[in-house]
Amino acid sequence: MDRWDSSCLAGLSADPAALAVEALELLGLPDSAELSALSEDGVKTFDAALAVGQPAVLADFLSYAASRLEVLAPGQAHPQEAVASFRGLLRERLSAPDARAAEDFLDRALDLTLWAAPQEPDQDRFGPLARGYLTLVLQGRREDARALVQDALRDGTSIRTILVDVLEAAQREIGRRWQVGEITVAQEHYCTAVTQMVLADLYPYLFTGTGGARRLVAVDAPGSLHQVGLRMVVDLLEHEGWETTHVRSADAEAIVEQVAKARAAVLAISASMPGQISGVRALISAVRADPRVRGVKVLVGGRPFTVAPDLVTAVGADATATSAADAVTVCNRLVRARS
Ligand code: B12
Structure with missing residues (x-):
């Protein structure tokens, strides 16, 4: 290498x-x-x-x-x-x-480059539920944090709101606080573990029974340890009518096989760090070269693509999206364009 x-x-x-x-x-x-x-x-x-x-x-x-x-x-x-x-x-x-x-x-x-420290999120975007969740997690009150989300669901809060406005917002704010030294890496790990638990708690609510026609395979870029972002993308897609398979990073041959087996319309790849971009490019060129998956649309996302959307072309993908909500819109557009 x-x-x-x-x-x-x-x-x-x-x-x-x-x-x-x-x-x-x-x-x-x-x-x-x-x-x-x-x-x-x-x-x-x-x-x-x-x-x-x-x-x-x-x-x-x-x-x-x-x-x-x-x-x-x-x-x-x-x-x-x-x-x-x-x-x-x-x-x-x-x-x-x-x-x-x-x-x-x-x-x-x-x-x-902006040399200033990242700003606290504004209160409209980081609402009471996200603030409540983060406070409980930072106090080490895992079960209360899970209960808060369950209560919100029972009271009619949508899965989309929980994923996007609560969990994603809390993860970003946790990252900001760690970056500026307000919390320790142990607190960040604890928060992420609780968020993963809450994601698992949401599982029974995800399946709407309306999937089937639109299939997607999602994979983390080689070397990526950030799993939560793609998990949120996949969960929201599943909830909004897609049939999804999320595989952890694997070699190109295994991914091509998975895409072919699932007869997926879209392959979604997540990269969280710049060092993973070359791996994404290599994976996409292997996919493009394989006749078994001809026509599959490739969607890429994660931090490098959010800060530099032109990377889509550089890695040979079809599109990108900056959030789970945006990913649903773009995936629907990609399949409409195919049919
Ligand atoms: C939790 C976390 C970790 C955990 C991850 C645990 C896990 N199981 O996932 C661990 C401890 C492993 C970790 C490690 C590292 N991390 Co980290 N991490 C985070 C943190 C705090 C939260 C990540 C998260 O859950 N985000 C929430 C999700 C929702 O956001 P997201 O990942 O961007 O995903 C969204 C979009 O990007 C998009 N998206 C993502 N993937 C895809 C794919 C497709 C196809 C599409 C369409 C869209 C899409 O949709 C998602 C949902 O909206 C972030 C902070 C942040 N702002 O994200 C830092 C952060 C990403 N980490 C960072 C760094 C530097 C690292 C390390 C290098 C630290 C180190 N020195 O070891 C390593 C690198 C690991 C690696 N090789 O990948 C930096 C990156 C800085 C930069 N500008 O480059 C951040 C921003 C630091 C920070 N300020 O908190 N990290």
Whole structure:
């Protein structure tokens, strides 16, 4: 497997992990596990975003990394210094034309980067039910959080509202609080585990008996550990009349077989981190080349596609959607266009 996705960085003798360690050393930061992971994610994101020519993907990571750097090494290094030391490494290690191309890309990403910490969600979008759910989860009151959702369902709150306005909103807010250091990673893990439990509780309510004609197979990109987003997409589709199969990341042959067996109209692929984009592209080209699944529409989604929708073309997909609700609309449009 190639160590680098972008042709510009292919000439480096170091691999991403080694380059990340050097970048940390240059900044004089300790090589703690979390700082090393942040630095390595930065190098991999730079490479992945450069490979597909999408500075917005790098800009999104830089604003996240700036908050994390402040949490992990408060006052010890400014994010701009981290960028400058990485730029120095590129100049020192790459040929002049490659360094120029890489720096030019970095500058385009910097122009798009918001260095401010993410804002709290506004109260209209983060309503009383979402706030109540998050409060209970953060107090460690798992059963009360589950009961809150069950009561809301009994009182007539729709599955769509629970998925989109409560669980998805709570997950995003949990992420924001972790990013700025207001909660620990253990609290984030607990919240996500409770959300997964609530998703399982919703299962009996999902099936409306109106599915059948529209079938979809969903898969997480190779290397993706973020399962909740795609799960929400699949659950809402199922609830709104689709017959769905969600498979965890698997090799292209197994996915093609699954799509063929299910006679699926749509293959949905979720990527959560920029480093997974090349895997998505490889999977789509394997699907496109296989006559058993000719005509299947490919829908991609997840954070990289939300921040850089042009990636749809770069990976060879047919469409993207930014949320579960949006995914239902787009999937319905895709099958209408096919028939
Ligand atoms: C929970 C969580 C985790 C958990 C996931 C557990 C699990 N079983 O799913 C764990 C701990 C594993 C994790 C790991 C990491 N995470 Co994390 N994580 C989160 C968090 C807090 C919530 C994820 C979530 O549930 N989101 C809610 C869903 C609803 O949103 P979503 O995933 O974007 O999905 C929606 C859309 O994107 C879209 N969609 C998604 N897939 C698809 C597919 C299709 C086909 C379509 C149409 C649409 C679509 O619809 C979904 C529903 O609306 C997010 C915060 C956030 N804002 O999402 C960070 C977040 C995504 N993680 C992040 C990071 C950096 C990481 C790590 C690198 C951390 C680390 N150093 O280890 C690793 C990487 C793991 C990997 N290799 O994939 C960053 C990404 C930053 C960036 N800009 O690049 C975030 C944003 C950090 C943050 N601010 O909280 N994480």
